[in-house]
Amino acid sequence: VSFKINKGETFAVVGHNGAGKTTLSKLMMRLYDVDEGEILYNGINIKEYDLLKYREKFASVFQDYRIFAMTVAENVLIEETDESNIERATQALRQSGVYSKIETLPQKENTILTREFDEEGALLSGGESQKVTIARMFAKRFDVAILDEPSSALDPVAESKMYDNLMEGTKNKTVIYISHRLSSATRSDNILVFSGGRLVESGTHDELMTLGGEYCTMFTLQASGY
Numbered sequence: 001v002s003f004k005i006n007k008g009e010t011f012a013v014v015g016h017n018g019a020g021k022t023t024l025s026k027l028m029m030r031l032y033d034v035d036e037g038e039i040l041y042n043g044i045n046i047k048e049y050d051l052l053k054y055r056e057k058f059a060s061v062f063q064d065y066r067i068f069a070m071t072v073a074e075n076v077l078i079e080e081t082d083e084s085n086i087e088r089a090t091q092a093l094r095q096s097g098v099y100s101k102i103e104t105l106p107q108k109e110n111t112i113l114t115r116e117f118d119e120e121g122a123l124l125s126g127g128e129s130q131k132v133t134i135a136r137m138f139a140k141r142f143d144v145a146i147l148d149e150p151s152s153a154l155d156p157v158a159e160s161k162m163y164d165n166l167m168e169g170t171k172n173k174t175v176i177y178i179s180h181r182l183s184s185a186t187r188s189d190n191i192l193v194f195s196g197g198r199l200v201e202s203g204t205h206d207e208l209m210t211l212g213g214e215y216c217t218m219f220t221l222q223a224s225g226y
Helices: 021-028 051-055 072-077 086-096 126-139 156-169 205-211 214-223
Strands: 010-014 058-061 144-148 174-178 190-195 198-203
Touching: 010 021, 021 144, 021 174, 058 126, 072 086, 072 126, 086 126, 086 156, 126 144, 126 156, 190 205, 190 214, 198 205, 198 214, 205 214
Parallel strands: 010 174, 010 190, 058 144, 144 174
Antiparallel strands: 190 198
């Protein structure tokens, strides 16, 4: 596997289950370390950076997200909230597309989620919960966003709106997202196609469709279902 991402570019990583997409994302954030070869960030091996400072560069959304028994705002910011940061949480909730739901809760952003510690805590649907976790990314100051199946619990309309907001809210940021829904890949600057732990194709949507290879086969198969 060898490729280069320039600052500000949006990359989609696609492929069948087990192709190595999630492993790639975890290697990039040093949740795993590479066994051979190297990953460079600004031309420097990522193992040479202080680990915590390196990870601060990233905002991530994984498909196995968690909602905590805290307020909505605290779930977004992952810190105590007050007048100095509550607006950042609110704006992030708007960008993720869930604020219309949060407005209906008894105390809006200050409503406790789950009923683990509060019998009157709010229970969100799977899609709403995923949008709250996506809001964590919008609330964070980051250089690189990595999203692994960020829309797995969203319906197609909500997914489309989420990607519109993502593209608007991450201008001049580097974005790498993994998705089985190839409609989202058409919005990216480049597409990486993985198969069996190898990078088998790369290029824009139009280039890969013209190539007529693995990506074209997957995209055409999905499109035929609509």
